[in-house]
Amino acid sequence: MNINVTPELTFRTARSGGAGGQHVNKVETMVEGAFNxxxxxxxxxxxxxxxxxxxxxxxxxxxILQVRSQxxxxxxxxxxxxxxxxxxLISKALIPRKKRIATKIPKAVVEKRIQFKKRLSEKKQLRRGNFE
Structure with missing residues (x-):
């Protein structure tokens, strides 16, 4: 059964599935909406x-955007x-995504990484030097 509300939005009903006994078998409670x-x-x-x-x-x-509820x-x-x-669905889809603002890496973080690399390099130098 089709029920037109507006040219954009139409509804169709059908029998719902699941538990409910005889009531489910005779009443069309499931609604499917179609938005053009x-x-x-x-x-x-x-x-x-x-x-x-x-x-x-x-x-x-x-x-046509189709949505169903039962x-x-x-x-x-x-x-x-x-x-x-x-x-x-429509309101969430129409929200514009925020543009990502690229951030600069803090100097302290860069310095910390360089210090770590220097320590690792020194450790490897010490391992290498005693075999002559």
């Missing part, structure tokens, strides 16, 4: 491109869970 990224009027073309890159493993070949006992609860998951 390409048809979205809320997103800019740059945001759509970013979503396609960051959520590539969750988006099918038609550009944790709640009611269809309404699962529908709310699907909407929450879609919002969460």
């Amino acid at each position: 990224i390409d048809a979205s009027t809320l997103l800019t073309p740059e945001q759509k491109q970013l979503l396609h890159e960051k959520l590539a493993n969750r988006i099918n070949s038609e550009g 944790t709640a006992r009611t269809q309404l609860g699962n529908k709310q869970e699907v909407i929450f998951k879609i919002n969460d």
